Amino acid sequence: MLLTVDDAKRLDKEDSLYKFREEFYIKPNSIYMDGNSLGLLSKRAERTLLESLNDWKEHGIDGWTKGEQPWFYLSENLGRMMAPLVGAAADEVIVTGSTTVNLHQLVATFYKPEGKKSKILADELTFPSDIYAIQSQLSIHGFDPNTHLITVKSRDGRFLEEEDIIEAMTDEIALIILPTVLYRSGQILDMKRLTAEAIKRRILIGFDGCHSIGAIPHSFSEWGVDFAYWCNYKHLNGGPGSVGGLYVNKKHFGTVPGLAGWFGSKKEKQFDMEHTLTPSESAGAYQIGTPHVLSLAPLLGSLEIFAEAGIENIREKSLKINGFLIELLKQELADMGYKIGNPLDDNRRGGHTSLEHKEAARICKALKENGVIPDFRAPNIIRLAPVALYTSYLEVWETVQILKKIMIEKQYENYKNEREVVA
Structure with a gap:
């Protein structure tokens, strides 16, 4: 059964942690997928x-x-x-x-x-x-x-x-x-x-x-x-x-x-x-x-x-939203040279998804140009971290659609395949 944007919207409505998004400063027209490197600022932390x-x-x-x-x-x-x-x-x-x-x-x-x-x-x-x-x-x-x-x-x-x-x-x-x-x-x-x-x-x-x-x-x-x-x-x-x-x-x-x-x-x-x-x-x-x-x-x-929020609830959503991301990646990016580089078993997977591609550094730069903030790790890993407290399922859906567009239009070819000073 294919996942759709309506599935993402439904999951957001069912999400008991969705209210915590309001606690964070989320930049308009931007999707932050790098919370496993630096988490976003919350209003309470401020x-x-x-x-x-x-x-x-x-x-x-x-x-x-x-x-x-x-x-x-x-x-x-x-x-x-x-x-x-x-x-x-x-x-x-x-x-x-x-x-x-x-x-x-x-x-x-x-x-x-x-x-x-x-x-x-x-x-x-x-x-x-x-x-x-x-x-x-x-x-x-x-x-x-x-x-x-x-x-x-x-x-x-x-x-x-x-x-x-x-x-x-x-x-x-x-x-x-x-x-x-x-x-x-x-x-x-x-x-x-x-x-x-x-x-x-x-x-x-x-x-x-x-x-x-x-x-x-x-x-x-x-x-x-x-x-x-x-x-x-x-x-x-x-x-x-x-x-x-x-x-x-x-x-x-x-x-x-x-x-x-x-x-x-x-x-x-x-x-x-x-x-x-x-x-x-x-x-x-x-x-x-x-x-x-x-x-x-x-x-x-x-x-x-x-x-x-409770760490058990955070873990439950983290597994669910990363699982949603992984299934979307399989569905939308088939035959585009990607490989899932993290464990698929929930008991062995942490809070981020690793996506491997030979053009990973270039793809990360293209993602940023399209308003998605990922993380690159040498030699070929795009790390995507939908964080339970502030990432929505709709943002995950949009991220994968942007990735698909980058590949179809070959936008990554506009960039050098090398990391920035801070990856």
């Missing part, structure tokens, strides 16, 4: 940012303890708000740093090479910044990254098989760092299974949640995950350069941070100015420096929306 600016204006330095959201406790308060999204206790989550800084902190804290158990396990499809950080930490510890970073290979260049990862969990592995969702293909790894296998082998395991936080539910504490880290500017709509987040399982509370700094202090001791650190007895211990208040503030408003 409001809470302006509130923090006003606190600065009204209170000056007293904004640390007075105002709408006292800055001194802001990272902890946001951690409490974010904890349900990762399936953790409130004190196991802190909003701090950035993805790479938090990874450095966590590896510096939990990588404890001993004897032959000295290698770190990752994968060849992970985001490069994670690899750079791991290589750096291995070098700091006196190990050659060429021998001590073990990367699990992909069988097809798109996906990872859990069996291959488990097979690589040898008695030489001290630490495992894996993505929750692969940034190109959108594959969800079986975190529960991988964590259980790591625990059996007494290997600590941590996850990069950049492409899953705000898009899928997690149960980090229940699964026994040791630690995780993520950015908040993608599905969580925290804004460009938004402060990141990290999770540490409470079984590790009391572990001295590998990279110490004064904001990791126990709160009541922080301003004693002693030269002996008294770490916080929570995930707050793994903060380093003063929080970036104006990059934290938008999350206050954004997380209000997530609490109201």
Whole structure:
């Protein structure tokens, strides 16, 4: 049965999350399909940012303890708000740093090479910044990254098989760092299974949640995950350069941070100015420096929306709208050189759709000229992210029709097949 524009309109009417579109600034005559790289600004995020600016204006330095959201406790308060999204206790989550800084902190804290158990396990499809950080930490510890970073290979260049990862969990592995969702293909790894296998082998395991936080539910504490880290500017709509987040399982509370700094202090001791650190007895211990208040503030408003919408409802719509997109792509773009590059099984697919084409970079440029904002990933991937909170089914329908028009009219031939500086 062919899908039609009427199906898209019907699905929008049935969508319980449709009302949240009004919360976001959506540019007229534009379809935003890049929420998995940078989420749109919400009116609530704007409001809470302006509130923090006003606190600065009204209170000056007293904004640390007075105002709408006292800055001194802001990272902890946001951690409490974010904890349900990762399936953790409130004190196991802190909003701090950035993805790479938090990874450095966590590896510096939990990588404890001993004897032959000295290698770190990752994968060849992970985001490069994670690899750079791991290589750096291995070098700091006196190990050659060429021998001590073990990367699990992909069988097809798109996906990872859990069996291959488990097979690589040898008695030489001290630490495992894996993505929750692969940034190109959108594959969800079986975190529960991988964590259980790591625990059996007494290997600590941590996850990069950049492409899953705000898009899928997690149960980090229940699964026994040791630690995780993520950015908040993608599905969580925290804004460009938004402060990141990290999770540490409470079984590790009391572990001295590998990279110490004064904001990791126990709160009541922080301003004693002693030269002996008294770490916080929570995930707050793994903060380093003063929080970036104006990059934290938008999350206050954004997380209000997530609490109201519910991550389970967000996941349900995400699966449905991405499924609608995939079926439309199959229906409308047959025999035009495209391949679906993400898992088709709902249990293995994250919050975006990957479309492969040899002319992907040129097609992305043509899409932008037609008012659709996609994302290109080398060498040949067009990532399209219909976001549950603000993308409509009608926009998905229109996006696919525009793609079809670009191919029929060969509009992509007007552009060079190379990425922009920022892909």
